[in-house]
Amino acid sequence: MTHRQFSRVHADVREYEVFARKLRIEPLRQIGSVVAPDDDLAAAYARATYDEERWIEMAIVPTDAMTTLWAPGEDVG
């Protein structure tokens, strides 16, 4: 996976993927992303940005912590 590099207000920021679900029987699904310099601010931004719906669970993961096995247009495995 190619990670975007950001240089904005903070010198060093990361992209975080935001996951959430509304029902216990649902799996978490990706609902968006935020950019922040640390986990604390990413959590605050994710909650502020995506809190409009009644999620029962929300989680964030740094995009660069995800290992892509394959991506659109690439051969499987």
Add this chain to the structure above:
Amino acid sequence: MTLATLVLSLADNKQMLGLRYAEWATRAPSLEADIAAAAMGLDDLGHSRVLYGCLQPLGDDPRRQERETDPGSYLALPYFDEPWSAWAQFVAANAVLDTAFSVMIQACVDGNVEVLRTRLRKMISEERYHFLHGRSWLKAGIDQEPLLEAWRQAIEWFGPPDGDVAELHGRGALSMGPAQLTARLQERLETAAPSMEVDWSAWDPMRRSSRAGVIDERTFGMLRGLEEKRFYPAGA
């Protein structure tokens, strides 16, 4: 000061904090920070409504008629008297004052007054995100002047060592007195309060501050709904 007056002070401060946050919803340094400012503003305005709603059950609503006409009758801290002109003022209020109010709310939730124990609990979880936002921006570094002022006003707002908050703590209405509230604030912000002398003889027990001042006229007008009336058709 009664417990109801302290709750009114908390409500007025939350209301003004929410309004000042909201003013930065299109001026913060990034889009994410804009959205966070708007969301935190809504949270704090909501919290103020819950707090105002506690006054009657407390049996001693201290709001008087002069709140309709006298901006000096509002109990918010001088920090909120004028709109903030710098992001550092926002961050200092977010990190220090918002957390100070949360620490007081925690003292109410852990105290022995049922209406506060039950109604304020949800605020604590919502305030977690305000705290994370403030602490992170604070770590990024801001000008010292607003930060020192926010600390001063937070410590003054907790009140003198042997004052009303200490008495409410003694009665069990609050789980913490001024010294414990300050210690908890320092612990949460992972930093010591700047050393300062407070002249308690100049302290106003209503605004809980030694600084003079009142809410700016435009904001007071907005609070009273006057701002909207300016745009009514003539004679309406």
